[in-house]
Amino acid sequence: MDCKQLVEVITAYLDHTLPDEERCRFDAHLADCPHCTEYLAQMRRTIDRLGRLDETTLPPEPRKQLLAAFRDWRA
Amino acid sequence: MPGLQSADAARLAALRTGDERAFAALIDELSPRMLKLAHVYVPSTATAEEVVQEAWIVVLRSLDRFEGRSKLSTWILGIVVNVARERGRHESRSRPFSSLTTDHEPIIDPDRFLPPSHDRWPGHWAIAPAPWPQDALETAEAAQVIRNTVAALPYVQRAVITLRDMIGCTPEETCNTLGLTDTNHRVLLHRARTKVRAALELAFDTIETAA
Numbered sequence: 001m002d003c004k005q006l007v008e009v010i011t012a013y014l015d016h017t018l019p020d021e022e023r024c025r026f027d028a029h030l031a032d033c034p035h036c037t038e039y040l041a042q043m044r045r046t047i048d049r050l051g052r053l054d055e056t057t058l059p060p061e062p063r064k065q066l067l068a069a070f071r072d073w074r075a
Numbered sequence: 076m077p078g079l080q081s082a083d084a085a086r087l088a089a090l091r092t093g094d095e096r097a098f099a100a101l102i103d104e105l106s107p108r109m110l111k112l113a114h115v116y117v118p119s120t121a122t123a124e125e126v127v128q129e130a131w132i133v134v135l136r137s138l139d140r141f142e143g144r145s146k147l148s149t150w151i152l153g154i155v156v157n158v159a160r161e162r163g164r165h166e167s168r169s170r171p172f173s174s175l176t177t178d179h180e181p182i183i184d185p186d187r188f189l190p191p192s193h194d195r196w197p198g199h200w201a202i203a204p205a206p207w208p209q210d211a212l213e214t215a216e217a218a219q220v221i222r223n224t225v226a227a228l229p230y231v232q233r234a235v236i237t238l239r240d241m242i243g244c245t246p247e248e249t250c251n252t253l254g255l256t257d258t259n260h261r262v263l264l265h266r267a268r269t270k271v272r273a274a275l276e277l278a279f280d281t282i283e284t285a286a
Contacts, residue, residue: 002188002197002198002199003188003198003199003200004188004198004199005198007183007269008265010265011261011264011265011268012261012265015246015261017257017261033199035199035200035203035204036200038203038204038205038206039204042204042207042272042275042276043268043269043272045207045212046212046221046268046271046272046275047240047268049212049213049217049218049221050221050225050236050240050241050268050271051240051241051243053218053221053222053241054218055107056107056110056111056120057103057106057107057110058102058106058110058124058127058128059124062124062127062128063099063102063106065128066098066102066128066131066132067095067098067099067102069131069132069135070093070095070098070135071093071095073135073136074093
């Protein structure tokens with residue numbers, strides 16, 4: 001596996017869907033290649049950051065209306 | 076109900092007996108995720124909030140028919156997709172969901188790699204990824220780069236990366252919500268993530284020219 005091939009299968013690698021043999025070649029390449037190690041780390045950090053973008057919440061007014069709708073629904 | 080997860084079962088029982096606190100807790104827990112998902116299909120925050128509100132009404136109307144074949148949260152996110160798609164169709168007729176499912180550009184600039192014919196390092200990095208500046212990813216600017224890049228993705232890529240990485244759904248939940256196959260969703264996710272990383276790299280100005 002070369003660098004160009006490795007970057008194409010990173011998502012499959014992270015999802016543990018690479019076949020065993022390919023996973024071994026991925027790990028073997030990684031052990032030898034600081035650039036791909038850096039690339040993989042950047043992908044992981046990107047994914048982590050995507051999950052920490054600011055939270056949006058429903059404003060109080062629509063929330064109140066929904067609770068009223070719930071009371072009507074059960075009435 | 077066979078297959079129903081116990082947390083969901085307790086919750087459904089509470090909702091069906093009219094426990095308002097259970098409903099309030101569900102709204103507070105799921106609305107942030109629902110807003111993110113609605114945003115994939117409708118541009119404005121105000122419209123996304125309307126979509127989420129409408130989705131909750133659909134949830135209430137359909138709650139007695141929910142059979143627990145999926146997690147309650149997955150079922151609700153699926154309702155958001157339906158409501159938001161419908162709304163998105165009205166608001167942007169020129170960009171139907173299906174017309175933007177593919178894009179054919181290479182995801183990484185081929186010049187970043189040495190050619191297969193290279194005598195020593197075929198297929199290896201020509202321009203290797205340089206380390207990012209310390210804490211650069213934590214800045215508000217980086218967050219904005221990510222938001223802008225995600226907003227510019229084709230719809231389905233945007234939906235997949237939103238569900239998987241921003242909301243934290245499993246592959247299975249993501250595929251069920253969007254009606255995609257496991258393989259297809261991973262291809263879309265890979266393209267989306269690769270573009271976001273590339274946009275960050277560009278913003279951090281760490282691309283060095285080949286030696």
